[in-house]
Amino acid sequence: MLEFIRSDLSQLSAYTQHTNDSHNLPKTLDRLDVNESPFDLPDELKQKLSWAYQQIENNRYPDGGSEGLKDAIAEYVNESGGSFTAENISIGNGSDELIRSLLIATCLGGEGSILVADPTFSMYGILARTLGIAVTTIARTETFEMDLAAAQTAIATSKNPPIRIVFVVHPNSPTGNALTATELDWLRSLPQNILVVVDEAYFEFSQTSVASELSQYPNWVILRTFSKAFRLAAHRVGYAIAHPILIAALEKVRLPYNLPSFSQAAAGVAIANRQVLLSTIPLMLAERERLFSALSQISDLQIWKSDANFIYLRCKQPGSRSFSSRSFSSKNSDPTIDLCQTLKNQGTLIRHTGGGLRITVGTPEENQRTRDRFYQFFS
């Protein structure tokens, strides 16, 4: 059937939101599975957005280059170091679009492959495979640092095609750790013919950035997004910061009107009102620490410090000395699957990934329920 479809696509499946099968679940859900902000825009900003919507000429295409927004973004980025202009910025329909544009601009047509350290953000691998681009995966240590020796070997031995992009997240998703000094040094040592993508989707939570170094490394690009701390996931706006020549390449492969007028307006309002929007971050960080301490009390869990708006944990292996077997049904050898399903039935959605669980920090009430449901499961 439909023999015109590329044969390798049969190996892939479409990206689905796991909330799709939610018809059997409780009415109110704690959606703690995709790292969104739990807070919608304040009414005052919704009013501003409604006004912005009224100004849009709906019969006209958007500003294709999103020029006004680029200026505003450059100014915002400069607050944390650097002297960037609109020439250093490309805007995508979510940073997912920019990941795809980077792959198209570097690896397509058999010219390159990519390197990722698992567990990490899944879209790099997913998008690469849809373009027929090979993905080399290396492991991480117990504290989720990249296995740099393996990375070095992978790069040295990759020939047909060679590795052209190294993707890192700073701090990493799902594990929450920022790049270490050693990892950063390794990235600095990479040759100019390898593109280093530093995904700073959680920058506003971690306040860790390589922006101040970008001018020294024309083979680096930073990705950021309005979907997380800026509370704008509905509008799909992400951006890349890089050398103007790389930005020009991204602009060549971009679809002409990739960013709808209303999304541009929403991102503009968000940047102009960043003080208000980002004011919830101290609360989120305090809540993260509270949840971390609470879950640390459960002896069957191994849990890691996070620099982002989520926490990653795993269940200790059955058989390990501190493990008590009573909490788990014998159906699944990986107890986190039972735990994830139990929480889901109770209305708490979290993400099962990389052999562990990633829990987004929600509102104080949601976090309290998460804590209670974990305690109940392990009691």
Ligand SMILES: *Cc1c(COP(=O)(O)O)cnc(C)c1O
């Ligand atoms: C959430 C996230 C993004 C954001 O993607 P958008 O397409 O901008 O919503 C990008 N990278 C990582 C690592 C993320 O976790």
